[in-house]
Amino acid sequence: MKETKRKRRLVALWMVGVLAMSYVPVSAAHFRDMSAAHWAYASIEWAAEEGIVGGYEDGTFQPSRMVSEAEFLVMYMHYFFNMKSVPTGNLRGEHWASSYYATAVDLHIPFQGGSYKDRPIRRGLVARTVTKALGYDYSEKQAVEWLLKKEIVTGRTPGNATYASYAPDEPLTRAEAAQFFKTLHRKGYTRFITN
Numbered sequence: 001m002k003e004t005k006r007k008r009r010l011v012a013l014w015m016v017g018v019l020a021m022s023y024v025p026v027s028a029a030h031f032r033d034m035s036a037a038h039w040a041y042a043s044i045e046w047a048a049e050e051g052i053v054g055g056y057e058d059g060t061f062q063p064s065r066m067v068s069e070a071e072f073l074v075m076y077m078h079y080f081f082n083m084k085s086v087p088t089g090n091l092r093g094e095h096w097a098s099s100y101y102a103t104a105v106d107l108h109i110p111f112q113g114g115s116y117k118d119r120p121i122r123r124g125l126v127a128r129t130v131t132k133a134l135g136y137d138y139s140e141k142q143a144v145e146w147l148l149k150k151e152i153v154t155g156r157t158p159g160n161a162t163y164a165s166y167a168p169d170e171p172l173t174r175a176e177a178a179q180f181f182k183t184l185h186r187k188g189y190t191r192f193i194t195n
Contacts, residue, residue: 031061040175043182052078052181063175066120070097079181080133124168152183
């Protein structure tokens with residue numbers, strides 16, 4: 001009995017290794033629901049090629065879908081840590097992103113976890129986690145104001161770049177997440193966290 005469990009575990013670990021090594025970036029053109037006319041097409045193209053975002057099993061990207069906290073965490077780790085591994089939690093009966101959450105806890109990154117893993121991530125929490133990656137331990141309001149000042153984000157109302165217009169309690173879409181990381185990269189905020 002123990003030998004069978006050990007063999008299953010070794011096979012599962014081998015499969016994770018194969019999946020991680022066989023990672024192949026894709027192009028936004030490969031997503032059947034994306035066209036070059038979409039406002040975030042170039043950002044999604046870039047983020048997909050960099051391995052920050054991926055599509056769904058049905059070949060779609062679903063740019064208007066809300067990003068869950070777990071999905072954003074994986075994008076975040078791929079961008080700031082250059083982690084290209086496949087999340088492994090579901091192979092052990094855990095949440096599919098549990099290995100990423102464990103790393104976030106070790107690094108004191110303020111993701112909520114628990115019942116929030118599969119809920120849409122709030123834009124305010126996105127601001128806080130991103131500024132944490134850049135070395136700042138800001139409150140949500142301070143984080144949003146810093147991102148606005150650096151013109152990494154804008155308010156949702158043209159010409160009104162304020163904390164309120166950033167809509168910190170609103171969810172983030174997948175297209176907005178790709179745009180966010182592309183803007184960070186374009187502005188030179190690509191430093192990976194090391195502690």
